Amino acid sequence: MTVSSNQVPQIKICGIRTPEALLKAAQLNINYVGFVFAPSKRQVSPEQAATLIQALPQHSNLQTAGVFVNPTVSELKKVLTVAPLDILQLHGQESPELCQQIGDNFQRPIFKSVPIIGEDHSESHVDRAEKVAKAYEGVVQALLIDTHDPEYGGGSGRTFNWDVIPFYQKAAQKYGLQLFVAGGLNPDNVQELVGNYELDGIDVSSGVETDGHKDIAKMTTFVERAF
Template identity: 50%
Template sequence: MINLPVDYIGVVFAKSRRRIEPERAADLREVLMDWKAGKRPGLAGVFVNPALEELEHIMNVAPLDVIQLHGQETPEFCRQVKQRWAAEVFKVFSFPKDGSGDDENDSAVRALTPYEGTVDAVLLDTHDPMYGGGSGKTFAWERIPAYADWCKENGVKWFVAGGLQPDNVEDLIRTYQPDGVDVSSGVETGGVKDIAKITAFVERVKQA
């Protein structure tokens, strides 16, 4: 990843085949601190319903720039995290991979309004019934505008994840103009990160 123009690099602490120990994250963070080309990317940690004690341990071992919450974390929990550590808080809102639903504007307002002032960014993703995120599937993108509108009105960044890959990310960006995109399985080959796919993905994002 070194020298690619990316804004964040993630490490996974949630239950997942990609999960790593805090000590491994600390090793990777040392590499990140040596980033030579321009501003270094922020280090994001991915969690699902963590306890504050777990976050405390990880932040002591491998200080994160972003705490990304993929579970059912409440607005009060997000507020506590934001007050306790000098890290951005990204809250994930997940959708089923099928179906668009009715009254999307009302749904977005009901879901997001309680988090006003407690998060720095909203990440829209596809729900995974086992892990809570990282399904590698796209959701119905027509759900995006209602959530994007709320974020814009409230000064909150918004990102999109879920099934993104080099072949579809340009279409997403040109259609919806998110503040960022999040990718994992879409740049893997055989379950392992593939630098050729990562490079292609970044190029498509920058082109869009």
């Protein structure tokens, strides 16, 4: 069951690789941009991310997130020494214990991706949502439900069955976590999503690209329709 949303979600555009896309994100007054450090066609080096971050307007409130898959503390330290990220977004099988260790070491908010596998929207998702939210309570700041991608952990460009969203919303709220939704979002479906579900945040990547590159017009339309 869906409800009409009066809440404006936080917006994150992931997979930023160029100054043009970064500056447009800042102009659009969204909340977050993501730099992908895990193996991906959108992967950037710590040095590239640092150069982009330095290009942000001085008074921008845009926060930067680094996307990782199963990183070690050592790997994160190497990146953070070069690129001053605000948030760590984990897209692998990172346990609550590892997330706690990462949070303690780097004192940054953590967003934890939760893959939604298949089209199942049965009651099994009630139990899974409860289990996941309870496990990460007090360890991460947000859960990000995303279409399962066995190769990269995310960025597949495919949606999952949105009928499961309320299960994860309820569990996230119960345990004091924010809930972000990713997976196949684009200018054509974002209005439906935010109109039907009261989400804390949404995360888009390939849906605002053309031929693998961020499309300024699509970014603009996506943000306009998300509001």
